[in-house]
Amino acid sequence: MGTFRHRIELAARPEGPFISVEALVDTGATYTLAPRPIVAGLGIAPQERDQFVLADGRRVERDVASCLVRLNGRVRSTVCVIDDGAPETLLGAVTLEEFGLAVDPVNRRLVKAEKYLV
Numbered sequence: 001m002g003t004f005r006h007r008i009e010l011a012a013r014p015e016g017p018f019i020s021v022e023a024l025v026d027t028g029a030t031y032t033l034a035p036r037p038i039v040a041g042l043g044i045a046p047q048e049r050d051q052f053v054l055a056d057g058r059r060v061e062r063d064v065a066s067c068l069v070r071l072n073g074r075v076r077s078t079v080c081v082i083d084d085g086a087p088e089t090l091l092g093a094v095t096l097e098e099f100g101l102a103v104d105p106v107n108r109r110l111v112k113a114e115k116y117l118v
Contacts, residue, residue, distance in 0.1 A: 004108035008091060009070040010034060010080075012042045018070055021089045025110065027103055028055070029092035032069065033081040038089065039065065046082055071099055072110075 006025050009018035019038060030052075046063035053059055067080040071091075078095045096102065102113035 006071075006091060006110055008089070010038065010042060010089075011068040011070070011075075012044045014068060014075060017042070018068075023089040023091040025096075025103060026090040027093050027096065029090045030094055031064075031079045031081050031092045032067075032095045033062075033083050033086055033090040033092065034067070035086045035089065036063075036082050036084050039067065039080065039082050042067070044080070044082075050081075052081065069095055069099075071095075071101075074099060 004025055005022045007020060008023045009020050011018040019042060021034075021038065023032070044065045044067050047065050048063070049061050050064050051059055051061050063082040065080050065082060066077055068075055069078050076095070076098045078098055096110070097113075100113050100115050101110045103109075104111045
C-alpha cells in the first residue's frame with residue numbers, strides 16, 4: 001500500500017488550542033504517534049511508558065498519553081505515543097477506527113468504514 005498524508009489537529013483539551021499537522025496515515029502503526037515537541041507544546045504530559053515493535057523488529061519503550069484528535073471536523077480522544085526522534089506525526093489504526101474510517105489505498109484517502117454492533 002502506498003502512503004499518504006492527511007491533515008489532523010491535536011489538542012490537550014476540547015476547547016483547544018489545537019495544532020494542525022500533516023500526519024502520515026500508517027495502518028501498520030497501532031496508535032497515533034506525535035513528536036515530543038508537539039505534545040509538550042500542547043501541555044500533554046506522559047501518563048505511562050509502554051513497549052512497541054518497530055518496522056525493523058526492534059523493541060523500544062515510549063511514553064504514552066491521551067490526546068484529542070480533530071479529523072474532518074470531528075473530535076475524539078485517543079492514545080498518543082510520544083516519540084523523541086520522530087520527524088512527523090503518524091495517524092495510526094486505533095485512531096482511524098475510533099473515527100469509523102478506513103483507508104482507500106488506490107485513491108490515497110480516508111473513507112467511511114462500516115461499523116458493527118454484534
